[in-house]
Amino acid sequence: MTTKQDKFTEKFWPQLQYPLSFKDALSTLSKQQLTNIRLNLQISNLSSLNKQGLVEKLSEKIPENLSSITSSWDHDRLRLVQKIAKNDGLWDKPLLEMQQYEYFRERGILFPGMVNGNKVVIMPSELVELFQAGDLFADHPNVSRNTEWIRLTRGLLFYYGALTTEELSHLVISHTDHKLAPLDMNNITLEASHYYEEIVLDENDIVWDSRVIDPQAIIKERSLRHDLDFCPFTKQQLLKAGEKEFVERNSHYMNLVRYVIHHYEIDREDAELMAEACVDATKNGNSLAQVLEVAQEFIELPTLETLNAVTDLLVKLMNSTKQWLIKGYAPEELSAKRASASMLLNQGPARSSQADVISIQNKKKVGRNDPCPCNSGKKFKKCCG
Numbered sequence: 001m002t003t004k005q006d007k008f009t010e011k012f013w014p015q016l017q018y019p020l021s022f023k024d025a026l027s028t029l030s031k032q033q034l035t036n037i038r039l040n041l042q043i044s045n046l047s048s049l050n051k052q053g054l055v056e057k058l059s060e061k062i063p064e065n066l067s068s069i070t071s072s073w074d075h076d077r078l079r080l081v082q083k084i085a086k087n088d089g090l091w092d093k094p095l096l097e098m099q100q101y102e103y104f105r106e107r108g109i110l111f112p113g114m115v116n117g118n119k120v121v122i123m124p125s126e127l128v129e130l131f132q133a134g135d136l137f138a139d140h141p142n143v144s145r146n147t148e149w150i151r152l153t154r155g156l157l158f159y160y161g162a163l164t165t166e167e168l169s170h171l172v173i174s175h176t177d178h179k180l181a182p183l184d185m186n187n188i189t190l191e192a193s194h195y196y197e198e199i200v201l202d203e204n205d206i207v208w209d210s211r212v213i214d215p216q217a218i219i220k221e222r223s224l225r226h227d228l229d230f231c232p233f234t235k236q237q238l239l240k241a242g243e244k245e246f247v248e249r250n251s252h253y254m255n256l257v258r259y260v261i262h263h264y265e266i267d268r269e270d271a272e273l274m275a276e277a278c279v280d281a282t283k284n285g286n287s288l289a290q291v292l293e294v295a296q297e298f299i300e301l302p303t304l305e306t307l308n309a310v311t312d313l314l315v316k317l318m319n320s321t322k323q324w325l326i327k328g329y330a331p332e333e334l335s336a337k338r339a340s341a342s343m344l345l346n347q348g349p350a351r352s353s354q355a356d357v358i359s360i361q362n363k364k365k366v367g368r369n370d371p372c373p374c375n376s377g378k379k380f381k382k383c384c385g
Helices: 004-012 022-027 031-040 051-065 075-086 098-105 125-132 143-160 165-173 182-195 215-224 235-241 251-263 268-283 288-295 304-320 331-345
Strands: 111-115 118-122 162-164 199-201 206-209
Touching: 022 051, 031 051, 051 125, 075 125, 075 143, 098 111, 098 182, 143 162, 143 165, 143 182, 143 199, 143 206, 143 235, 162 165, 162 215, 165 182, 165 206, 182 199, 206 215, 251 268, 251 304, 268 288, 268 304, 288 304, 304 331
Parallel strands: none
Antiparallel strands: 111 118, 162 206, 199 206
């Protein structure tokens, strides 16, 4: 009996012949997929053709129009297609995300399929010949610039969660030595969002980290904090945060991981997954109770003593986590910033925009008239608030 998974596999990984011509490769696609190639490569005057007509014309037009796409690539994509072209167009041990396979296929460059019962990725022989002749997939003069911009984008989204395209361009400009043209930046961001699952770009010109639950809420909340600038980061911090699978392991993160490994039958990888899930929930603005629920998806809290110990660790982690709703500041950083500003101005506490600092003693958000958790004896609004 054929299952849905079998049908999906057969459709996504069709039987192919190697070497593979453009016509044979394109013939395995639906008309919608062929139309996507035409649109992605900005090939005009083909919309009236039937499927066979599209196959014929795209076989001719794809090589001529690839520069519109490859000019926005970074090192990762360029080196991958160069590697496959050098191997006569065959990659017999492919390892990409599903959307990355689709990205290359819907630009007519690489085609995933089955050959002799094995999953492979094949480049049409016409492209291989052009590459070997030196006419295709050469290092684009802007590839280093694109690579830096994409890593900066990923780093900015790691710390700020969601940005308008205008905000993103402004922040990238402030951290790069390369000349930036807005149109170039838009094309690079758009192509990167199709290839990298961590970057999402919507029709409202909002770019966000894929871990963000509600990007509109982040943009709206930040707009209310007009007296608070974005938390500053150095270029090196952003480039580091833009690395694949980057995790910011501060001391409170590591304390939580060590506690879980020591007290539960859980390996380090799962302990870090739990800590990362708690950090993501915190960045999305979840309450302590909600973050505690996230932790309980990984571990049990059978006693009051265990509950208190884990809660104390989570409170410290949340207070030290750089959060999207407050422009990349951690609550403890923002409270210190506000307290410092108040002392300098000698005008009492700064206006609102404080983060929700959580008291370590009672695990609740600190109200403006509550005693300050720093134990100064003053009300929170007169001290760290």
